[in-house]
Amino acid sequence: MNWESVVFYLAAALTIGSAMVVTFSRRLIVAGFALLATFGGVAILYGVLGASFISGAQLLLYIGGVLVLLLFAIVLTQDMEHARISMSGAQRFLGLLLVAVTLVLFYIVLKDALWLAKAPVYAGPDPKGVGSLFMSDYILPFEAVSVLLLIALVGAGYMARRKT
Amino acid sequence: MIGLTHYVVVSVVLFALGLATVMIRKNAIAVLMGIELILNASALNFVAFSRFNTASMRGEITALFVIVLAVAEAAVALAIVLNFYKQIGSANVDEADIMKG
Numbered sequence: 001m002n003w004e005s006v007v008f009y010l011a012a013a014l015t016i017g018s019a020m021v022v023t024f025s026r027r028l029i030v031a032g033f034a035l036l037a038t039f040g041g042v043a044i045l046y047g048v049l050g051a052s053f054i055s056g057a058q059l060l061l062y063i064g065g066v067l068v069l070l071l072f073a074i075v076l077t078q079d080m081e082h083a084r085i086s087m088s089g090a091q092r093f094l095g096l097l098l099v100a101v102t103l104v105l106f107y108i109v110l111k112d113a114l115w116l117a118k119a120p121v122y123a124g125p126d127p128k129g130v131g132s133l134f135m136s137d138y139i140l141p142f143e144a145v146s147v148l149l150l151i152a153l154v155g156a157g158y159m160a161r162r163k164t
Numbered sequence: 165m166i167g168l169t170h171y172v173v174v175s176v177v178l179f180a181l182g183l184a185t186v187m188i189r190k191n192a193i194a195v196l197m198g199i200e201l202i203l204n205a206s207a208l209n210f211v212a213f214s215r216f217n218t219a220s221m222r223g224e225i226t227a228l229f230v231i232v233l234a235v236a237e238a239a240v241a242l243a244i245v246l247n248f249y250k251q252i253g254s255a256n257v258d259e260a261d262i263m264k265g
Binding site: 002004005008012015016019020022023028031032035038039042045046048049050051053054057058061062065066069070072073074076077078091092094095096098099102103106110115126129130133134138141145148149152153155156157159160 | 165166168170174176177178179180181182183184185188194196197198200201204207208211212213215216217221224225227228232233234235236237239240242244246247249255
């Protein structure tokens with residue numbers, strides 16, 4: 001076992017274990033904090049893959065942005081004294097069944113798949129490559145996404161404001 | 165040695181859990197968490213295939229777009245949830261059955 005395998009298995013266990021907590025936990029705030037571990041685990045997996053820029057973006061945007069928004073929404077809309085969300089045993093069983101069926105379906109589809117998987121290619125430093133692609137081939141989607149972000153922020157602020 | 169299959173397995177399990185979260189949860193915020201899990205699984209797949217197959221970084225660009233769009237979606241969706249909570253007094257998706265505000 002080299003260091004890459006050790007880090008990969010630890011990060012994969014962290015990701016999947018905390019994702020199971022997100023799915024099956026009875027308390028919404030626990031699910032929210034478990035999502036922190038899931039995003040962190042996926043960021044570590046990006047790091048193992050050598051995609052350091054995506055790893056940083058995942059930390060900044062998901063943990064710093066999406067997760068904080070989710071936690072704010074939870075504490076604004078839940079009554080903290082009895083914040084247990086109703087989840088019956090039947091719901092839990094259905095969830096496990098759904099996970100099992102999805103996994104079997106993916107196994108049937110993927111078991112004969114032929115991927116031209118070579119060894120990982122480390123094509124130079126990652127942020128440099130991503131940045132030069134954004135500024136050359138992907139300049140139009142890049143600008144479109146920046147306009148979309150502006151619209152989304154203004155729209156979210158408008159919708160969430162107190163009506164006078 | 166960690167191969168492409170390892171990453172695909174992690175991504176498939178993450179996707180299945182996200183799908184189950186969307187289907188069995190009643191609370192709108194929990195449903196959003198499931199959507200974030202699904203988006204994470206797809207972005208992980210994009211980066212893994214991009215790293216293992218070609219020397220280009222186009223898959224990573226797609227993963228970055230996925231992350232940015234997920235942030236925009238979360239901001240707008242949570243504003244909708246807050247408005248819905250102000251109107252109905254709960255955040256359960258099965259109570260969102262009126263068309264008029």
